[in-house]
Amino acid sequence: MSTGIPTAIEAPRFRALTSVRATGIVGIASAIILAAATFTAIFGPLLAPYDPELPNLSLAWIGPAGGHLLGFDVQGRDVLSRLLAGAQTSMLGPLVVVIVSIVTGSLLAVVAAWRRGAADAAISSGLDILFAFPGILLAVLATAVFGAGLPAAAIALSLAYMPYVARVLRGAAYRERSQPYVAALEVQGASATSICLRHLIPNMLPLIVAQATILFGYAMVDLAAISFLGLGVQPPRPDWGVMISENQTGIVQGYPLPALSAGVCIVAVVIAVNVLGERLFEQAEAGRR
Amino acid sequence: MSDPAAVAALESPGAAASAPLLEVAGLSVLLEINGAKRPVLRDVSLTVRPGEAVGLVGESGSGKSMTARAIDRLLPRGAEVTGSIRFGGEDVNQLTGAGLRRYRNKVAMIFQDPRAHTNPVRRIGDFMTEALQANLAVSAPEARRRAVDMLAQVGIDDGAKRLGQYPHQMSGGMLQRVMIAAALLTKPRLLLADEPTTALDVTTQAEVMAILDGLRREFGLAMLFITHDLDLAAAICDRTAVMYAGQIVEIRASALLHDDPLHPYTAALAAARPDITQTAHRLRAIPGRPLSAFEAPSQECAFAPRCPHATDICRTEVPALARLDGGVSRCARARELRGQLGGAPGG
Secondary structure (H helix, E strand, C coil): CCHHHHHHHHHHHHHHHHHHHHHHHHHHHHHHHHHHHHHHHHHHHHHHCCCCCCCHHCCCCCCCCCCCCCCCCCCCCCCCHHHHHHHHHHHHHHHHHHHHHHHHHHHHHHHHHHHHHHHHHHHHHHHHHHHHCHHHHHHHHHHHHHHHHHHHHHHHHHHHHHHHHHHHHHHHHHHHHHHHHHHHHCHHHHHHHHHHHHHHEEEEHHHHHHHHHHHHHHHHHHHHHHHHHCCCCCCCCCCHHHHHHHHHHHHHHHHHHHHHHHHHHHHHHHHHHHHHHHHCCCCCCHCCC | CCCCCHHHHHHHCHCCCCHEEEEEEEEEEEEEECCCCEEEEEEEEEEEEHHHEEEEEEEECCCCHHHCCCCCCCCCCEEEEEEEEEEEEEEEHHCCCHHHHHHHHHHHEEECCCCCCCCCCCCCCHHHHHHHHHHCCHHHHHHHHHHHHHHHHHCHHHHHHHCCHHHHHHHHHHHHHHHHHHHCCCCCCCEEEEECCCCCHHHHHHHHHHHHHHHHHHHHHEEEEEEHHHHHHHHHCCCEEEEEEEEEEEEEEEHHHHCCCCCCCCCCCHHHCCCCCCCCCCCCCCCCCCCCCHHCCCCCCHHHHHCCCCCCCHCCCCCEEEEEEECCCCCCCCCCCCCCCCCCCCC
């Protein structure tokens, strides 16, 4: 006699089980990598065993040796210390980019979907114009205006990513706006601002979070590229992108470890974030059904 | 096209006694569908007086819901509206921003499908108190207290607990009662009920209808009640307007509508209803199919192709609404057909 009631009670437990199983080893590993990276970003400078900015040219390009697990870089600084200390800017930069581009992008998307007509046309064509500028070009422009450094690079990338966010979320906002419950709120006399902030955006949240995680990966790679070009974080500050840039000559000279270790950190975090983002998105879609 | 003022006067003899609360005159709506402008309402005129219940009856696509949506300014974007909608003397089509929100607090709407019309991820309490807090500056605890009181009025006794629940935790009938309570919370003067019981079980329908009608009378609310059920409209409405192909074809006291219709379409609707006292071997249907407003011919009566009484005059001009025996009818032969249309055969 398995009626509707017991299955209804068991359903959530079953869901939780399958979601853990679906996450699997890859998902758990991704979560661990991300947690470790976040921890390092916060406490990295305290964890670093040696001064990450103190050069000692006599030690340049020396491989792993007693107490220095990853050896020394081009200027003879401890690679592990620079990796740990560099996590801060390498993680913070993408975080700022994601927050700024997601917030502005969602607001524009919701305004476009709510006002429709002329406002939507203006916002959409404005976004089309922004699409035309590659992120790196914007970064060069921002450097010219604000001077080289992480803030300029972050502003430029936020501006470059915002149209992508707005484009995707605008579709979702349109879908949500045409839900009957929105009409019901309107006839209740709820204001547009309150409907948008209290109903539309919260209901779009799974998509927004998924977008954010995907963008985080892109932002990390792009910021590293900008730092590599010398427009982002300025040496001698440690940063994973800067480390690749400084130690690139080592790759051809037979000392690949300093550059590669920073590259591996970037790749690991980007993959971890993307895997988790994809899982989140899948779960949101499954929940929608 | 009929002169709006004349129709309003026609329709309510001696109306000077009470000024209408809602006055719709010569309302026509064009919607853009696939790039083409198509009419969905044509020359709709009706009035609702304070405390009065007016039924709006018609087949699917006849424009009942569109009329209600036009009144509550919920038409899709790009809708082209002509004619006037006045509420308490105020021109509804000119309202914007805060004025529109205040108006919507006075004109509440109850929808056909309560589940689609609630945000599934917000609690009932949020839904019910949102308008009170945002527009009427009621404090949160006071709004919740009023919500619990109103839930008790619609027969939900454990209101305090219900406020913390989500829409999916309630049955359709209960959710519709919550919607009624939410609609009444802002103390509206007019209720637009768009087939409020159509999506419910038959047993729940009667219960919800009784609650709605009882509270409406208790609060002295006017109501525009949209339904496709002629008998239901007759049971709870003072007057009933019948719509066909985006036009009003008849407005008459509900009590007379069924047995003494003025328009052949109303007669056909009444006759199509199965008689529960006899076994019907074959249900009587109106021949042909219902026309959408945009298909309606501009040179003849829209119902003429399906009308058993149609003659040449019906096919040469669109009849105007004309007053007849205390009601209004849009039929060229209404006067000569008096007494011949009768009620439902056997009824």
